[in-house]
Amino acid sequence: MARGTPGSKREHTVSVRLNDDERTRWDEARSTSGRRELGAWVRAVVEDVLDDQVDGAAPGAEKRPAPLDPVTQAAYDELCRIGANLNQLVRYTHQDGRLHPAVEQALFEVGNAALALRGITPMGATDPE
Numbered sequence: 001m002a003r004g005t006p007g008s009k010r011e012h013t014v015s016v017r018l019n020d021d022e023r024t025r026w027d028e029a030r031s032t033s034g035r036r037e038l039g040a041w042v043r044a045v046v047e048d049v050l051d052d053q054v055d056g057a058a059p060g061a062e063k064r065p066a067p068l069d070p071v072t073q074a075a076y077d078e079l080c081r082i083g084a085n086l087n088q089l090v091r092y093t094h095q096d097g098r099l100h101p102a103v104e105q106a107l108f109e110v111g112n113a114a115l116a117l118r119g120i121t122p123m124g125a126t127d128p129e
Contacts, residue, residue, distance in 0.1 A: 082113075086106055086110075089106055
């Protein structure tokens with residue numbers, strides 16, 4: 001029984017390291033696809049993604065949020081204020097030799113603000129709609 005694509009010898013190897021959870025998810029997905037070999041399943045999935053690309057866009061590009069408008073002065077000023085506050089918190093952390101409790105909260109808030117700018121509801125937040 002011939003396998004593969006006739007007249008097309010595959011000479012390149014690609015390896016991927018997976019953790020236990022990833023391997024389990026991949027094996028479950030492979031088994032429901034009807035393919036026996038994980039490598040063949042991975043090849044088929046990648047080829048399907050590449051076949052679905054539009055105008056040479058990167059795989060998954062259609063799922064990404066639209067690019068943001070250029071930075072406004074108000075956004076720049078806010079980022080400068082946040083940066084100055086983080087700088088002070090890090091300075092205190094170095095002085096005390098331990099992580100200042102406000103650093104984690106500040107980083108959390110900066111991350112949530114970045115997500116909100118992209119129209120993504122941060123984890124633990126409620127959607128205003």
